[in-house]
Amino acid sequence: MSTLISGMTGFGRADGALDGWTWTVEARSVNGRSLETRYRGPHGFDNLERLAKAAAQARLNRGQVTLGLQAKRAEGTEPAPRVNEAVLATYLRLANQLAGEGATPPSADGLLALRGVIEVAEEDEDAEGRAALEAAMAATVEQALDALKLSRQREGEQLTPVIHDFVGTIEALVARAELEASAQVEAIRERFTRRISELAPDAPGLDERVFLEAAALATKADVREELDRLTAHVASARALLQQPPAGRKLDFLMQEFMREANTLCSKSATTALTGIGLELKAVIEQLREQVQNVE
Structure with a gap:
């Protein structure tokens, strides 16, 4: 007797790496009346959610699917933080005005902790490299979904x-x-x-x-x-x-x-x-x- 039907409960996992990045994708599913896919991934890769849901829909028909992508950079490859001098100048001007009215002058660490003063130069990463990284992550998502489908089978x-x-x-x-x-x-x-x-x-x-x-x-x-x-x-x-x-x-x-x-x-x-x-x-x-x- 050949087995053709699939269940709706399963688990799949896949790992990937590229250009100092490493990541892991885990895909889980439980019973559901229709297909419902939930995705959680790293900041800055928002397009992956659309790709992940499309990949799930191409492989599965029913079930509540949860996709999680965890990514990190190797030490020494993270973009260097930098000071947004325009934002800092605005804070300094306001601080000096308040100091002239009797307020306590701001400290350097206090100024650096203010929102927008320190930023990470993600935009320095070239668009081609970013697209290649996103494509590699999307491929790993598909591998995890393939493993999930096999588990359900x-x-x-x-x-x-x-x-x-x-x-x-x-x-x-x-x-x-x-x-x-x-x-x-x-x-x-x-x-x-x-x-x-x-x-x-x-x-x-x-x-x-x-x-x-x-x-x-x-x-x-x-x-x-x-x-x-x-x-x-x-x-x-x-x-x-x-x-x-x-x-x-x-x-x-x-x-x-x-x-x-x-x-x-x-x-x-x-x-x-x-x-x-x-x-x-x-x-x-x-x-x-x-x-x-x-x-």
Whole structure:
């Protein structure tokens, strides 16, 4: 049996380095009704968020994805800080005015701590080198997402036999229900006749009326349509497992499974068939829990 479906829980990691920079990308995902990607990266590489979300969308269909990129420069390669003399001159002029009115003169370290006085000359980095660095980081993001996708496929390998087993159990229960349902009409007729005989054993013409009432009850209790639909749902589930991404369609199919099982229980005329219906509901609920993990 080939595995085609993927899960939605996984982890991927990739590392990169270029021109004195080193970075690590981690990609995580958990279950989600649709694809939602959250990105967190270093200051100054804002374009990477758009690239990361596009890369996630190209690979994944559902799940809450978290992407984190941590980057640092090697010692000695950081841009040198410098004093913005225009900003400093403005602060000095204001400080001198205040000092003339009796305020304490500013200290050098106090002036340097003011916002905008010290700045890092990131703009000195050439545009071509910056673009190459961003492209290298984007490639590492894609590698981490590829690793995440592989991790989710491994989860799918584990989910596939579990889901097939539950579907097989449902199929077996439907077969049992079909055998039990074939005895419903006779059981209703016998029960109805016995009850009437107990209440009015000497009433004339009861046989025909009993037959008509029993036939009406048997028609109401006919579960052939529900069993046919359950059989069709079993076939649909197996087909969907070969047509990924199938998570959303399987979610809907679980609702249809449960609807038919509920109707089967409500129309049951024997305790045995009711018991099978309750078993069906329990297995369908277990299957639904597993389907929630399918992409």
